[in-house]
Amino acid sequence: MSSDWDYEEEYAPNISRNGFTCRGDRFYVVVDGNQHEREDAQQLYKLLTYTPPPPTLTKKGTVAKRQPAPHKDHAAHFYCAQLIHYGLKPLKTREPAKKKLLAAFGTGQTLSVPASILQLEITMKEEWKKANEVADKKYREEALERDRRERAERQERDIQEKERREKHEERQKTMMKDFFGVFDAATIVDSDEDEDEPNAPRLTNAQMRKEIASLSDDQMCKLLYKLLADVPEVEDVVKNEIEKARAQARKAKAKTKAGPSQNRKALSVTQWKGSYTVYAPKLADHWGDAEGPLELEVYPSAKSSHLWATFNFGVISGVIRSSDAPPKAVGDKIHFDWRGRESGEGVMTFSDYNKGAITFLGDGKIHARMTGDLCGKFELFGKQCAVKKNTGDPVKKVSEWKHDWRGINWASYNAASQERWGKWGGERKIESPAYSDTSEENPGSDDDEENELDVWNFAM
Template sequence: MSKQPTGIPEWAGAPPASEGGFAFAHGEFFAEATGQNRHRRATIPELKEQIASGTDKDRPAHWFEAQLLHYGLKPSKTKSVARMRLLDAVNGTDLAVPDHISKLEKKLKTAWTKSEREAKKTAITPAAASKAPPSSAKTTGGAKRKAEPEKSTPRKKPSTSQPAANKAKPAPAKPDEPTPNKPRAKQTARRGGTAASGPSRGSPITTASPASAMPRQTARRGGVATSGPSRSASTASTSQASAMPRQTARRGGSHATARNPPSQPKGFPSGSVELSSDDDDPPPPYTMVEDNELAPLGLLNGDYHIRSSDVTEQWSHLGSEFDLTLTISGRQLWGRFDLGVIEGIMHFSERPWASSDEGVSFTWRGRENEGPIFYGGRNRGEIRFLGGGVIEGRFDYQGIEFHGRRVPDQGTRSSVSASNMEREWDDYNEDRTYTGYTQFEIIRSRTLGGLASGESRVIWTDTNTTRNANMWAPEIHHIDNTWYYFYSSCDASQACCDSCQTRVLKGCDGPNPYDCDYEFLATLVPPEGSRGSSSNLAFSIDGSYLEIPGRGRYHVLSIVDEKRLQSIAITELNTTDWTVNAWHIISQPDQEWEQHYKGNGAVNEAPHPLYHGDDIWLAYSGSDCSTAFYALGLLYYNGGDPLQASSWDKSGPVLSQANGNYGTGHNSFFKSPDGKEIWNAFHATANSDGDCGRTRYTMAQKVTFDKNNVPNFGIPQPLGAELDPPSGECQPRKKKTSM
């Protein structure tokens, strides 16, 4: 589990001076990385020590990204890539801070120093201080200062209990130094997959002075004024909150909770300090008295069952039950929603602190069902938190109204972390709408389990905008002693995904694909009029290479057929000039298990060949990958013309959800080091609703064959279960199922 850096501590006085993604305050110069995470510059000796340690578990991806920015190197949000670039730079002889960054640091230092002097000159005078309220609060250093609550005008005057003074807390740590914490409860194992770059739930948190109490939330009739947490945002907060009620004991040791929202550094936008919590304690014990006697706010974190008569009446085929998940992150609130006709992420710049029949405004980003992507800050809505987990809300999109209730018997921790929602929010950003997934990387290791932390190398990026967006589904094949890299990609100028097509790169004739230099070879799309679709759509994804002895070489893939069904197609492949002939449909999603979807229709996709003895199969995936029912099926080649559907016998599902693993599809096969075993590598997610995105992880299990040579894929094993590794590995005999 990666430790969470402390970020920037709270300070009084002048706000940070910032420009161009850098900031200066109190003697420290910071670079802003992904998610508005700011880090000071590590010295060259510190970088060498970090890299020489052989581990980066104590540093998140955005720390490495920030160091690249500090030293004027090309940034990367991918941890392994950023670390490799730093390693190359440290091993060189000319690593230094560029002149333009040094000049910017001096400029911001001068600007901040001047602002700090002005702030001291205009400090509160004794006469002004005597007008402050008699209550006082201790600062983090233990000294007392006067606290002046912010005024608010509620509709009904609430009766509030007077909070007692909080105990003094330790002074905040210096930037990028962890604050000592009380011993935490033992951390349980993470459920597979790659580590998230955002704050981890068990990460140590730097505690600042007690936050002041939020005034009662009133309706924001003009919507929100900002566009949400853009990575480049630098708008300063214009107000400070007033005093919080007395803090009760925290559950969970060092976690910041809903009753202790983390204080922000003065002048930084909400979200800029790496403090968050996925735990949701009940809100402070306000004693609001309202005419309508609303129930207490209760827990916010968790899943909600949602209904909308607007959606049901206009789009009855989408069903009547929808989903919403809310997650607290300090003073902010994030939400992931799916209303059938639209789905996406909502963001509240200020979470509610008490129940109210007045709406709390949010901005949202998302995608219309079979339509465009919505990004920026123009999309708005509001939710009324009526207490007891009951909510009512409205989207500006089509004027859709909805209502719902928090699912009972949940814990205090949300099922989706705020950091995951923030990453999904960023995926809807204008700059990334069409250009996500823009490079391919190969990871190598001597063992299967070692791939989780193996050596990595970026082998392909593309400057051609007609094919450098949404680069998916890579496969490596060894053909005529040369390595080839099959993949799908889309046009960066168009919304996903009609422009996506299957393509191939050419590598080298060396002993392994890792060390090859790759070049673009071909787009594998047949001429117009032979694409299998009445609209002549060139859409094609998930291409693979199939060779049938005595028959020839083929390209198998997923296309949209004449019935607008996403189906499995096959075409003859000429590996001399790398062209293909007409597409022929060999499987449509005509089985019940292939017809689970969330609005995009039934699916057959991701064909991949399996060879054993004299038999050949195509494994493929059925149903929409965003559902839990995404599963593997088989097409058995029975010896006829491979271009005819009658030559392929369908069966399935042969691998489907089990043991907490959902959406078990899109697979490939590989052999053990000694060549005696065949293993199946496939996607899965722990999200019981299914997910095509970042919550997926890779699993691998051995395929066995019975006496009739029929393959048995078994069932997905629980994450953390230990299996015998592939035969021929030189290591102890037990390995975990996930990578």
């Protein structure tokens, strides 16, 4: 194989004969473990007749403080190797070896390599080149065979992985259908992963309106972002619509306080609080310990202005705090933030990316979407436990969850990181209660009560 530098890959081993060694274009002698090629006769003569120059003087004629670097002579094994290269008896001591080489130059100041050594060099280089061609061919054949074998192994692994995933997906779909009954198993597939039909015909205006109406919230957001980026004129229209939507939201919020809408079924606290059995199929695709059943427990906060929950999804566990009020009717979607720890070394996660939304579907069923640094984006489906166990005081549980939430922060993260390396990381920091404006009429947070009460003796 050659390159722009005409470099030949070396596959054949060294060839050694009569004290000489050959590999590639190199023909050298090994003395005391040191390899030396033949030095050109003219350069060798300069080394042997080197005389140190007089010291450098200043303008005043005195010896300068700065002098040229002193001449560094070669080691004894270098001169011993040169004696062998020029067909002379080797000497292991430097000065005798140099004297013998200089004497060999004679008055003509020339030194020739014996014809037998020159011929040996030619023969050994040709021999090595032929051996290298054979070794090169063998190497390429073995490389091709390795590539073929690796491709076959990759294909076999891909086939096995595909079969495993298909069986896993089928098992998940069957499980979901059996578990939730009325749920369509197809709903476990994220809408983001749907593919457009190939060669679809151009839509009419009526068809386009119908398709727009069927888009999910996430798809609509992506569409708006693209329009804002590609069509500047859309910005003013979007701003106006956002203002209208805000106004409508304020009106809808006021109506919600008066009671649930006539066309929606009211949802009491007892119908949604408590423990849930949940499954997260997409999460289980990547982590075996997330196959389920998984755990989720949900309760309202003291003033019912927030929803608090704790979860254990195998690969990740933590605490949920809603940014909306708890549900009042079937179909209410509650947005939330979450903080947690991964199951391995307990590394904390609490970034702005840790968000989600949970929808209460009635009959004790929920559907949620979550995103996070350690687990990506996934869906989960849950069903309220039929048998309500006595698992402790909900008031104390919520208090403990809040305490856990406030203990997951940068100060605690850094302290834990130091401790994993056997160092003292400092005291854990517990954040103060968060401020939240839960309603326009009653600003403040239900967390504020804990400024007056001990966090472990929180009263509902």
